[in-house]
Amino acid sequence: MAIIINKDIFTIQTKNSTYQMKVDNNGVLLHAYYGEKTDNTDKSLLSYQADRGFSGNPYSIGKSDRTYSLDSLPQEYSAFGVGDYRITALRVQNADGSQAAEWNYVGHHIEKGKYAIPGLPAVYAEKEEAQTLVIQLKDADTGLEAALYYGVLEDLDIITRAVKITNQGKSNVTLQKAASLQLDWEYGDFELISFYGRHSMEMNMQREKIHHGVQSIGSVRGISSHQYNPFVVLCEKDAKETTGSCYGFSLMYSGEFLIEVEKDQIDRTRLLCGIHSDNFQWTLQAKESLWLPEVIMTYSQNGIAPMSQNMHKVIREHVCRGIWKKKRRPILINNWEATYFKFTGDMLINIAKEAANLGIELFVMDDGWFGKREDDNTGLGDWTPNEKKLGCTLKELSQKIISQGIQFGIWIEPEGISEDSDLYRAHPEWVVKIPNRKPCLSRNQLVLDFSRKDVQDYMIQTISNTIKESSATYIKWDFNRAICNKFSNFLTADKQGEFSHRYVLGLYRVLEQLTSDFPEVLLEGCCGGGGRFDAGMLYYTPQIWGSDNTDAIERLSIQYGASFGYPISAMGSHVSAVPNHQTGRITPLSTRACMAMAGTFGYELDIATLTAEQKQEIKRQIAVFKKYYPLIQFGDYYRISSPLEGNCTIWEFVDPEGKEALVSAIYHHVQANSVPIRAKVYGLKDNAMYQLSLQEYEEKQPEKLPYGFHSKELISGATLRQMGFVVPSPVNGFQAWQIYIQEKRV
Ligand code: DGJ
Numbered sequence: 001m002a003i004i005i006n007k008d009i010f011t012i013q014t015k016n017s018t019y020q021m022k023v024d025n026n027g028v029l030l031h032a033y034y035g036e037k038t039d040n041t042d043k044s045l046l047s048y049q050a051d052r053g054f055s056g057n058p059y060s061i062g063k064s065d066r067t068y069s070l071d072s073l074p075q076e077y078s079a080f081g082v083g084d085y086r087i088t089a090l091r092v093q094n095a096d097g098s099q100a101a102e103w104n105y106v107g108h109h110i111e112k113g114k115y116a117i118p119g120l121p122a123v124y125a126e127k128e129e130a131q132t133l134v135i136q137l138k139d140a141d142t143g144l145e146a147a148l149y150y151g152v153l154e155d156l157d158i159i160t161r162a163v164k165i166t167n168q169g170k171s172n173v174t175l176q177k178a179a180s181l182q183l184d185w186e187y188g189d190f191e192l193i194s195f196y197g198r199h200s201m202e203m204n205m206q207r208e209k210i211h212h213g214v215q216s217i218g219s220v221r222g223i224s225s226h227q228y229n230p231f232v233v234l235c236e237k238d239a240k241e242t243t244g245s246c247y248g249f250s251l252m253y254s255g256e257f258l259i260e261v262e263k264d265q266i267d268r269t270r271l272l273c274g275i276h277s278d279n280f281q282w283t284l285q286a287k288e289s290l291w292l293p294e295v296i297m298t299y300s301q302n303g304i305a306p307m308s309q310n311m312h313k314v315i316r317e318h319v320c321r322g323i324w325k326k327k328r329r330p331i332l333i334n335n336w337e338a339t340y341f342k343f344t345g346d347m348l349i350n351i352a353k354e355a356a357n358l359g360i361e362l363f364v365m366d367d368g369w370f371g372k373r374e375d376d377n378t379g380l381g382d383w384t385p386n387e388k389k390l391g392c393t394l395k396e397l398s399q400k401i402i403s404q405g406i407q408f409g410i411w412i413e414p415e416g417i418s419e420d421s422d423l424y425r426a427h428p429e430w431v432v433k434i435p436n437r438k439p440c441l442s443r444n445q446l447v448l449d450f451s452r453k454d455v456q457d458y459m460i461q462t463i464s465n466t467i468k469e470s471s472a473t474y475i476k477w478d479f480n481r482a483i484c485n486k487f488s489n490f491l492t493a494d495k496q497g498e499f500s501h502r503y504v505l506g507l508y509r510v511l512e513q514l515t516s517d518f519p520e521v522l523l524e525g526c527c528g529g530g531g532r533f534d535a536g537m538l539y540y541t542p543q544i545w546g547s548d549n550t551d552a553i554e555r556l557s558i559q560y561g562a563s564f565g566y567p568i569s570a571m572g573s574h575v576s577a578v579p580n581h582q583t584g585r586i587t588p589l590s591t592r593a594c595m596a597m598a599g600t601f602g603y604e605l606d607i608a609t610l611t612a613e614q615k616q617e618i619k620r621q622i623a624v625f626k627k628y629y630p631l632i633q634f635g636d637y638y639r640i641s642s643p644l645e646g647n648c649t650i651w652e653f654v655d656p657e658g659k660e661a662l663v664s665a666i667y668h669h670v671q672a673n674s675v676p677i678r679a680k681v682y683g684l685k686d687n688a689m690y691q692l693s694l695q696e697y698e699e700k701q702p703e704k705l706p707y708g709f710h711s712k713e714l715i716s717g718a719t720l721r722q723m724g725f726v727v728p729s730p731v732n733g734f735q736a737w738q739i740y741i742q743e744k745r746v
Contacts, residue, residue: 002154003110003133004040010108010133011040012150014157017299019150020044021076021135026061026068027104029076029137029148031184035245036301046186047074052266056083058102072266074184077137077148077163079103080177086270087214087262089179091277094142095171101144103137110134114151114318115162119505121252121539122294123160123318125153143169144284151294158314162294167284175282179258179274181249181295190269192261193233193304195561200549200582202226202530203561205644209237210263218258220278222447222483222500223527224534230257231311231534231565234271235304241639242303242682248311249273250565252319253293254536255504256280279486281497296535304564305638305682312567312637319535320542320569322515324522328629329543329569330407331359331622332474332602336366337550337576339606341374345391349400354607356406358615359622362474362602363401364409369394371421376480377444380416381423383462385469398470409474409522410466414459415507416480417448430455432503434487442481450510451502452490460513467518477511477541478526504536511540524572524600533562533570543572543600550576550604551583552595553734556643556666559598563651569633573599575621577606587734589614593621594664594736597632598651601625624695624738631655631662638682647671648727654683658717663739667730676706680724681741684717688743692725695738702728714744 004011009032012019020032022044033043055071056062070084078084080091081100092101114130116122133150145168151160161181167173190210194217195203208215217232219225230253235246249271251257256276263269273295282290296314300306317325333355335348352363367373369390371382385394392400398408417424417431424431424446432447433439439446449455467475486499515523525532525541529548537544547558555573562571575592579585596602603618610618625632635653640663643649647668654661663679684690692708692715694701706726708715715725720741728737 002131002152005108006040009040009042010135012133012152012159013037013040014152014154014159016157016301019159023105026058028070028073029103029105029135031074031076034183034247035299049073055085058083072268074186074268075182076135077103077146077182079139086264087260087272088177089182089272089274090146090165090175091177092144093174093176095173099176101139101142103139103146105135106138106145107136108134114153114160115149117162117291117294119508120291120293121319121508121536122162123151123153123158123252123296123314124321125318129153129155138168142171142173143167144173153314153318156314156318157298157300157310159297160294161297163292164289165284165292166289167286170286172286173284175280175284175290177277177280178282178290178292179272180251180292181271181273181297183271185269188269189237190234191237191239193235193564194259195229195231195564197226197530199226199528199531200547201554201558202533202547203229203558205557205561205564210234210261210269212263214260214262216258216260218276219256220276222255222486222503223479223532224254224257224536225482226529226531229533229565230259232259233304233307233564234261240303241305244303245301246299246304246307248298248307248565250296250311250535251293252296252535252539253504254507254532254534256500275501279497279500282501283494293536308564309636311565315535315538316567316569319538321539322519322542324542328633329522329600330361330474331625332362332364332409333360333607334364334366334476334574334602334604337581337604341368343368344389345397345400348397349404350608351606352401352406353404355603356404358607358618360406360603362407362409364411364474364476366411366476367413367478369410378418378420380413380418380445381421381448383412383466394466394470398472402471407473408470409476410470410472411476411478412463412466413478413480414463414510415448415450416445418445429489432483432485432487434485437485439485445481447481447483449488449490449503450506451488451499452506456506456510459510463514464517467521473520474522474524476524476526476545478528479532480528482531508536508540515540526572530558530562533566538566538570543570545572546599549582550574551580551585552587552592552666553585553668554583555595556649559595560639560643560649563637563639568598568637568653569600571599572602574602574604576604588732588736589617590621591666591734591736594666594738597625597628598664628653628662628740631660635661636683640679640681643668646677647674648677650677650679650727652681652683654681656683658683658685658688659743661741663741665727665737665739667735670730670733670735674729676729677727678724679727680722681720684720684741685743686716686718686721688717689714689746690717690720690741691744693740693742694728695740702731714746
């Protein structure tokens with residue numbers, strides 16, 4: 001039993017963690033505990049109440065007890081306006097203009113299996129794999145209700161949170177802020193790990209002490225954004241990869257979000273996570289409800305790596321859906337960096353032919369195949385193939401490509417629209433734009449109003465036609481700008497505050513329809529690289545193009561950052577040409593492949609211009625990826641050394657039984673007489689013996705290989721964990737080594 005209810009105490013038990021809430025004597029739902037697994041007894045003993053002065057008391061209690069204040073109680077879901085002066089989960093405006101709600105517990109129930117959320121992505125599970133707890137809170141004055149949902153995947157140490165707000169009163173209530181998750185800690189000196197960035201440089205990790213005041217990250221860009229990712233970690237200050245306590249929170253939402261942390265006057269910490277309130281205002285008429293997006297939570301007492309592994313597993317197995325969930329994704333070649341907009345059908349066929357000869361399985365035709373699209377100024381919205389450029393119909397081109405022995409995939413940007421397009425001329429009212437105000441352009445394009453059902457239906461039809469006509473087995477769904485000038489011609493003035501959320505709901509509806517109509521088609525998300533890299537998108541697109549930066553050395557930190565919250569199978573990563581188009585850097589082909597193998601693995605360069613040796617090398621890389629694919633995609637992932645410090649980034653995939661591991665190491669630069677680098681290997685069996693071997697690429701081997709790499713030199717699992725092994729020295733700039741570690745019977 002994962003959910004245990006004992007009078008007023010609700011305890012959730014997962015394999016290695018415990019979560020507890022309690023209804024107090026005044027009907028307030030308190031948060032009592034989340035952390036290391038413990039028993040079901042009352043954990044609210046740490047909640048010591050004292051008269052804090054200027055922290056007011058509810059009317060019914062205040063005359064007799066000045067120590068009881070909503071301002072200092074650890075609550076499960078707080079509301080603005082009635083005496084909790086911290087950041088609060090919910091803010092409403094009532095029909096009389098007041099901004100107040102006061103929650104009281106009114107009931108609960110348990111459901112078998114994991115709840116689903118209509119119209120929104122959510123973790124899913126078989127009935128016997130999960131349980132759901134629902135706790136109902138109510139504001140007696142207005143009748144507003146909040147149903148707090150807890151989905152428990154006991155074996156995976158995962159608890160999900162979502163909220164359904166219902167207006168059970170008679171008058172309208174307007175939600176001005178509605179977070180999906182609140183978590184209060186009585187004690188703790190925490191640090192917040194979050195991920196910031198920009199286009200072509202996403203997912204930079206930052207770790208900062210939680211101080212008094214409010215720290216926040218978020219997006220008001222209509223997309224979850226390159227600037228901040230909706231995944232954060234809260235950890236003890238000493239927490240490292242395999243030691244210390246830490247919590248992970250992943251918001252399953254692809255639009256505007258806000259994650260806030262406050263350390264209050266008595267050193268308590270509160271975390272809130274949900275839709276950003278700046279562009280959000282949602283009026284509920286009597287009996288209307290609104291579901292808020294889900295947050296996936298996990299806790300680990302053994303460091304950051306197990307927290308990441310829990311997130312990886314839940315996303316791989318309970319977020320990603322469809323036939324591609326467990327299947328090896330095709331090794332692809334994309335023509336973007338090979339040709340940009342300047343291609344002909346024959347050039348594409350030639351790339352596809354060369355690629356097929358090397359064992360590449362899917363050819364992807366990127367931007368520029370439709371309408372008047374010769375650069376990024378025109379044509380978006382007109383999804384009619386440019387037959388003059390392709391030299392034939394789309395159907396004929398795809399058939400010619402498929403006949404080379406390779407699958408066909410295609411790029412689209414359904415949410416984008418150019419002013420210079422037939423679609424814009426036919427439907428100017430379909431564009432996101434404030435009437436009588438000039439819109440802000442970005443990449444010289446506008447945005448189609450996905451909050452409208454007619455637009456959604458049109459795009460479902462258009463994309464379905466393209467898939468059918470081209471026999472595509474893969475779609476790259478791109479979106480190349482952020483959204484501003486938010487306004488929908490379809491919504492009345494009082495509902496414009498609903499636009500941002502309705503846009504995301506519309507996007508999800510289109511994706512849901514397409515994924516159910518074309519289950520065999522693999523969707524790869526993209527938003528100018530990683531501008532919408534979130535667990536919400538992964539529900540529809542099991543992989544997402546990680547960044548428009550394809551430089552293997554820059555990818556070290558981008559993919560390192562992403563690995564904290566997202567599985568390797570989600571990370572779109574390709575081998576591109578050198579000098580790299582974004583940085584001008586020259587790295588070995590093997591280094592580029594080693595980096596791309598920490599992702600979905602593919603190529604994005606003009607393969608026809610490569611030398612015979614380079615082609616041979618690509619064949620070898622494909623064989624290596626296929627050989628280690630089960631370890632890479634399903635093994636446990638550890639970050640052994642960070643790209644943010646030292647001279648070598650090292651990571652590891654280890655099979656959950658500890659029989660084998662693949663360690664990848666990329667040197668940042670070569671040094672004369674360099675200091676030896678060691679790698680500690682996690683997840684092996686202490687008392688088993690292991691042999692190390694080096695993958696051979698086009699580079700020469702180091703002059704002298706360290707201990708463990710010669711036959712008959714075995715190292716114990718305990719030694720590899722406690723002391724590690726010496727990584728072979730670099731023989732080239734930006735050297736990569738892939739080291740296979742296998743158990744040997746002695
Ligand atoms: C941005 C994507 O991230 C690129 O890979 C490419 O598809 C371009 N858009 C095409 O316009």
